[in-house]
Amino acid sequence: MKKGVFSLEPLSCPTCIKKIESTLSKMDGVQEVKVLFNSNKVRTQFDEEVVSADKIQETIVKLGYPVVSQKVS
Template structure:
């Protein structure tokens, strides 16, 4: 089942941070349509719930050294 995830990050300080996060998240199995919103410090992504989880994606971002404030998930109909 495809779900949409929105992750609120701590403040992003540079455009290259945006690219680093986008690349790392999009390389995860089952993830599509990754978009990092620099000014809003948010990551939006669609993912297959059978292949990955919000917790895995949150850890990927945290392992890059970025702070995750909140994670919201909703099902795509």
């Protein structure tokens, strides 16, 4: 299991949280998703054999939230 933290441009509304969490939690391989509204970060736990951090980032961007940086451990 890998942990990923994606830093986003500032989020404008709490609805953004539900949109991101709902979409990412439906992805195969994503075990956990938490959006931190005040720090503009998305924390994930995922199975790197099923889904890549780049694919998660791509999904966040497609939802309309630019990713500033990505950290995977």
